Amino acid sequence: MGLIGGLGDVGRGNADVVRRLMEQVWGLGKLDLLPVLIAPGYVAHLPIGDHYGPDGVRIDIVGYRAVMPDLTVELEEVFALGDTVVRRFVLGGTFRASTPNDEAPGRPVRLSGIGVDRVAGGMLIESWVVLAGIDTVWPD
DSSP: OOOEEOSHHHHHHHHHHHHHIIIIIITTOOGGGHHHHEEEEEEEEETTEEEEHHHHHHHHHHHHHHHOTTOEEEEEEEEEETTEEEEEEEEEEEEOSOBTTBOSOOEEEEEEEEEEEEEETTEEEEEEEEEETHHHHSOO
8 A cells, every 4th residue: 555644644544444444344344334434424425426425435345345346455555644544445346237338248447536525523424436447337
């Protein structure tokens, strides 16, 4: 993983929150950590629409794991400055669902992403996330 930067302990602590979300919750499926890491009023701004609170994150993770049961997470870089954390990551796995553009499931998928997160009180309160290549997996 790349640098974890920031100004003092605040930036480093906020980067650790985001790293735990990506590595433990997304990567290992430890959904029980969601209430610890995600604030009740959390908002995720995603290309498919906004998702809210720990349950919104749970829905995303369960959905990805349903179509990529072998989901892996590579957290390539994390940078923190105060309450803002920027992450660059790759979601990978074997796509198990059929789509109108892909009649043969079983192909490997790698989705590169960038997220900008806000952290307060040791919990994520807002995120903006973009995934490159998602349109090839779930077309319109």
